[in-house]
Amino acid sequence: MKLVFLGPPGAGKGTIASQAKTAYSIPHISTGDLFRDNIRRETELGQKVKAILAAGDLVPDEVTIAMVDNRLKEADAAAGFILDGFPRTIAQADALARMTELDKVVNFVLDKETVVRRLSGRRVCKSTGRTYHILYNPPKVEGIDDETGEPLIQRDDDREESVRNRLEVYEASTAPLIDYYRSRGLLVDVDASGSPEEVFEQLKKAISG
Numbered sequence: 001m002k003l004v005f006l007g008p009p010g011a012g013k014g015t016i017a018s019q020a021k022t023a024y025s026i027p028h029i030s031t032g033d034l035f036r037d038n039i040r041r042e043t044e045l046g047q048k049v050k051a052i053l054a055a056g057d058l059v060p061d062e063v064t065i066a067m068v069d070n071r072l073k074e075a076d077a078a079a080g081f082i083l084d085g086f087p088r089t090i091a092q093a094d095a096l097a098r099m100t101e102l103d104k105v106v107n108f109v110l111d112k113e114t115v116v117r118r119l120s121g122r123r124v125c126k127s128t129g130r131t132y133h134i135l136y137n138p139p140k141v142e143g144i145d146d147e148t149g150e151p152l153i154q155r156d157d158d159r160e161e162s163v164r165n166r167l168e169v170y171e172a173s174t175a176p177l178i179d180y181y182r183s184r185g186l187l188v189d190v191d192a193s194g195s196p197e198e199v200f201e202q203l204k205k206a207i208s209g
């Protein structure tokens with residue numbers, strides 16, 4: 001199953017992807033996680049993109065496309081994948097179409113106010129990228145990752161200033177992909193306003209049809 005998860009930041013794509021990857025035995029490929037991993041390891045790519053991520057801007061297409069192209073060539077992605085956070089521009093979508101054929105594009109639908117509320121309460125485990133919400137999806141022990149026991153942090157770009165910019169970038173560059181994929185008959189809408197369990201149930205129905 002080759003899936004793309006589309007939707008504004010904070011819609012819960014990462015949370016649902018980590019459930020779906022187990023259920024469907026396919027890797028969860030998050031371009032944001034790949035960039036953050038490079039920043040943490042201080043690679044050349046990481047140094048190049050660090051300030052861009054902190055501001056909530058988009059990494060240039062050619063850099064992002066090359067990274068995804070390499071990742072999709074790895075053996076675990078041969079039978080399927082969940083792409084989370086890619087494509088984010090029409091140029092990226094065109095490039096992806098040249099790399100592989102998709103089964104479905106899932107559009108996580110969520111209003112702006114809820115997005116801001118979710119992002120401000122989001123906490124992540126730095127080493128695994130697992131995400132929580134202090135109210136809606138809390139860890140078993142406050143401030144601690146359920147599996148690794150590491151402390152949870154707030155992402156730099158979940159601060160208000162970056163959040164506003166990320167939403168503007170989403171509207172301008174990424175939202176047009178909804179029509180792009182709808183016109184190609186690939187889009188399925190999922191209401192992302194419920195609990196992770198509810199959204200996951202909807203996802204299963206949406207992609208089985």
Ligand code: AMP
Binds near residue numbers: 009086088
């Ligand atoms: P995310 O974790 O998906 O919210 O991504 C975090 C940040 O990584 C974004 O705000 C961008 O700076 C960068 N990023 C992730 N995916 C892409 C992409 N497909 N194209 C450009 N920049 C991206």
